[in-house]
Amino acid sequence: MTAALTAAITLDHVSVRFGDFTAVDDASLQIAPGEFFSFLGPSGCGKTTLLRTISGFVEPTQGRVLLDGRDMQGIGPNRRPTALIFQNLALFPMMSVADNIAYGLRVRGLSRRERNAKVESLLDLIALPDQGGKRVDELSGGQKQRVAIARALAVEPKVLLLDEPLSALDLKLRQHMRNELRAIQRRVGITFIYITHDQGEALTMSDRIAVMNRGVIEQIGDGRTIYEAPRTAFVASFVGENNAFIGRVVASEAGAAVVETSIGLLRGRNARGLVKGSEAVLFVRPEMLRPNPPADHQWIAGQVAEIAYEGSLTHVAFAAAGTGGLKLTMTLARGDTAAIPAAGTEAAIGYRAEDALVLPRETFGQD
Amino acid sequence: MHSSAGHSLILALPLLVTAGFILFSLLERRRLGALAPVSFWRRNGIAISTYLVVAVGLWTVIMIVLPQLYMIDLSLRPKLPPNQVGGPKDVYTLENYRYFLYGSTTSTAAWNTTHIKAFFLTIGASVLVTLLNFVLCYPLAFYMAQVTTRARVRIFMLLLITPYWVNEVLRAFAFRVLLGSQGVINTILLKLGLIDQPIDFLGLDVGLYAGLAYAYLLMMMFSLYNAIESLDRNQVEAARDLGAPWWYIHWSVVMPHAKPGIASGATLVFMLNAGALAAPLVLGGPRTLWFTPIVYDRFYQAFNWQQGAAYAFILLLACIVFVLLVLRLFRVGLGEIAR
Ligand SMILES: Nc1ncnc2c1ncn2[C@@H]1O[C@H](COP(=O)(O)OP(=O)(O)OP(=O)(O)O)[C@@H](O)[C@H]1O
Numbered sequence: 001m002t003a004a005l006t007a008a009i010t011l012d013h014v015s016v017r018f019g020d021f022t023a024v025d026d027a028s029l030q031i032a033p034g035e036f037f038s039f040l041g042p043s044g045c046g047k048t049t050l051l052r053t054i055s056g057f058v059e060p061t062q063g064r065v066l067l068d069g070r071d072m073q074g075i076g077p078n079r080r081p082t083a084l085i086f087q088n089l090a091l092f093p094m095m096s097v098a099d100n101i102a103y104g105l106r107v108r109g110l111s112r113r114e115r116n117a118k119v120e121s122l123l124d125l126i127a128l129p130d131q132g133g134k135r136v137d138e139l140s141g142g143q144k145q146r147v148a149i150a151r152a153l154a155v156e157p158k159v160l161l162l163d164e165p166l167s168a169l170d171l172k173l174r175q176h177m178r179n180e181l182r183a184i185q186r187r188v189g190i191t192f193i194y195i196t197h198d199q200g201e202a203l204t205m206s207d208r209i210a211v212m213n214r215g216v217i218e219q220i221g222d223g224r225t226i227y228e229a230p231r232t233a234f235v236a237s238f239v240g241e242n243n244a245f246i247g248r249v250v251a252s253e254a255g256a257a258v259v260e261t262s263i264g265l266l267r268g269r270n271a272r273g274l275v276k277g278s279e280a281v282l283f284v285r286p287e288m289l290r291p292n293p294p295a296d297h298q299w300i301a302g303q304v305a306e307i308a309y310e311g312s313l314t315h316v317a318f319a320a321a322g323t324g325g326l327k328l329t330m331t332l333a334r335g336d337t338a339a340i341p342a343a344g345t346e347a348a349i350g351y352r353a354e355d356a357l358v359l360p361r362e363t364f365g366q367d
Numbered sequence: 368m369h370s371s372a373g374h375s376l377i378l379a380l381p382l383l384v385t386a387g388f389i390l391f392s393l394l395e396r397r398r399l400g401a402l403a404p405v406s407f408w409r410r411n412g413i414a415i416s417t418y419l420v421v422a423v424g425l426w427t428v429i430m431i432v433l434p435q436l437y438m439i440d441l442s443l444r445p446k447l448p449p450n451q452v453g454g455p456k457d458v459y460t461l462e463n464y465r466y467f468l469y470g471s472t473t474s475t476a477a478w479n480t481t482h483i484k485a486f487f488l489t490i491g492a493s494v495l496v497t498l499l500n501f502v503l504c505y506p507l508a509f510y511m512a513q514v515t516t517r518a519r520v521r522i523f524m525l526l527l528i529t530p531y532w533v534n535e536v537l538r539a540f541a542f543r544v545l546l547g548s549q550g551v552i553n554t555i556l557l558k559l560g561l562i563d564q565p566i567d568f569l570g571l572d573v574g575l576y577a578g579l580a581y582a583y584l585l586m587m588m589f590s591l592y593n594a595i596e597s598l599d600r601n602q603v604e605a606a607r608d609l610g611a612p613w614w615y616i617h618w619s620v621v622m623p624h625a626k627p628g629i630a631s632g633a634t635l636v637f638m639l640n641a642g643a644l645a646a647p648l649v650l651g652g653p654r655t656l657w658f659t660p661i662v663y664d665r666f667y668q669a670f671n672w673q674q675g676a677a678y679a680f681i682l683l684l685a686c687i688v689f690v691l692l693v694l695r696l697f698r699v700g701l702g703e704i705a706r
Pocket residue numbers: 018021023041042043044045046047048049050197
């Protein structure tokens with residue numbers, strides 16, 4: 001209960017429906033003050049809708065949104081202590097950089113002197129000093145990005161909501177802006193809610209991540225938990241590379257399950273306690289596979305199809321013997337590459353049973 | 368501008384226009400350097416480009432420039448009996464313009480108050496009607512462009528356009544039927560007992576202003592709709608998210624974005640109003656004299672084309688100067704309007 005009182009944001013069984021279509025389905029979570037929280041999910045899974053619900057542009061069909069413990073029902077976006085950074089930034093092109101940043105301050109009736117002082121300090125924060133007089137379209141992509149952040153921070157929100165703010169930037173700039181964003185967040189110390197469909201972005205920047213699929217929050221946790229202990233087949237396949245074997249549980253015991261797949265029986269960790277007969281998917285990360293496995297490993301026979309050298313890592317495409325022509329990926333660090341059989345040769349690869357996860361299949365692989 | 372001079376002008380002007388086009392494209396290339404878009408000539412090929420330029424040039428010259436030049440020429444000549452036209456008395460003179468100011472071609476003793484008053488009334492009332500038009504259209508244009516669904520927009524468009532299938536004069540008469548002393552509105556008000564004497568809407572010029580406002584409503588409507596439609600909805604939402612009240616969002620975000628559309632709508636409506644003939648003739652109250660009926664009378668009542676031309680030219684010039692001044696005031700370039 002105390003958590004509910006101190007949380008910056010609480011979603012309490014929030015659903016958003018557009019006609020018959022459910023964009024957000026029964027989302028519940030709490031975000032702590034000062035947290036960097038990300039929503040990760042594929043395009044169209046309802047991330048923007050959820051963010052707009054928090055900022056007040058969309059009223060939830062069901063459930064409540066609480067900011068600082070206060071129910072936000074009926075409170076418009078202009079009166080919520082949140083600031084939203086739009087997917088396309090939505091800077092005002094007819095105003096100068098300084099006027100953009102000062103917009104919210106002008107609305108709040110600050111005097112010119114107060115506004116100028118604030119704009120100066122924000123321009124310093126985003127490392128664009130003395131650029132206030134420029135027109136918005138004279139800025140580069142990364143600079144625009146930072147102006148949008150400054151404009152939002154100017155109104156001193158308790159929560160900053162960012163909707164895929166880096167998606168329009170090129171790779172290099174994106175990586176730079178990730179660090180920049182994280183640094184700004186530490187300096188201002190407010191809650192950041194960050195939306196992305198880029199898992200690398202989510203994993204490197206966030207304190208915690210919520211993985212969404214089709215309007216449903218499938219899992220909430222820190223990056224390590226999401227990657228190493230996914231709770232659902234969707235999370236396992238969406239976050240990071242994964243080899244998936246669809247099948248049926250034929251034996252389950254304490255902590256482990258055996259799945260009958262198209263290439264034979266495979267054993268893995270039974271994290272969700274599936275019983276015999278359940279439809280299941282067994283996941284093995286590429287880096288958990290190794291060539292010429294010892295006898296205590298799970299074995300997969302087949303043929304090396306292709307070897308892609310990437311410097312520190314080498315990716316091996318492996319065609320498993322059996323029906324379905326299953327293709328696996330094995331990733332090896334530089335020290336282990338000596339053992340790789342040549343492309344085209346018959347070989348066996350394997351993994352330790354505790355490094356594989358058996359999860360309920362649900363709708364996995366059906367679309 | 369008679370016979371041979373006129374002919375050579377007709378032939379020379381398209382060439383001049385063509386030369387002007389070429390000059391412009393060269394200047395543009397010089398100024399923009401490598402940034403210049405593919406040139407008009409390169410894109411269309413020499414043959415088609417020349418055809419286009421000459422065709423447009425000819426059309427512009429024959430349909431627009433020459434008649435206007437002829438009007439100006441005419442306005443600077445005295446009215447003479449046909450047998451004296453081209454004779455020694457046919458010299459350039461400002462007497463037609465003098466008549467507008469003093470009500471006489473010779474004396475400058477008294478001002479021509481009737482005409483001057485009508486002239487300024489026309490300009491002033493056109494400004495008012497333009498403002499009225501803007502006030503009427505802006506909310507609807509914003510609603511159509513930003514708020515409602517596409518299907519609804521189509522219905523609105525249909526509702527807006529269909530009344531304009533009716534001829535302009537008939538539409539003006541419809542306002543007479545509505546607003547006359549025995550008209551629909553007065554009858555209803557009398558029946559309801561809200562008034563005991565019919566209100567003289569037409570005498571009070573309510574009819575004239577309503578009719579004029581309605582006559583060119585679509586021009587304003589579509590200009591505004593197009594301009595507002597291109598505004599990114601996120602900008603409105605961003606302003607709202609930053610705490611702006613609705614009226615400030617319109618003032619600081621929507622209107623600045625729509626400025627070219629507002630300007631083009633306003634100039635169109637203003638020009639058309641100042642030059643409107645049907646509505647003032649049908650709906651003008653007995654005490655008012657709109658300027659265009661006066662011009663009309665110069666041509667067909669007084670049968671003085673020279674004077675009519677002078678009056679028409681005065682109105683045209685005044686409108687252009689006024690519009691340019693207003694555009695200057697609001698810092699809108701002519702180029703922006705044409706977008
Ligand atoms: N106003 C609306 N009316 C009807 N459907 C909507 C509306 N807004 C969003 N949707 C639907 O809700 C679903 C989720 O949309 P949303 O914009 O939240 O996705 P997203 O996760 O942000 O995707 P992306 O990564 O592409 O931005 C989509 O299928 C979309 O079509």
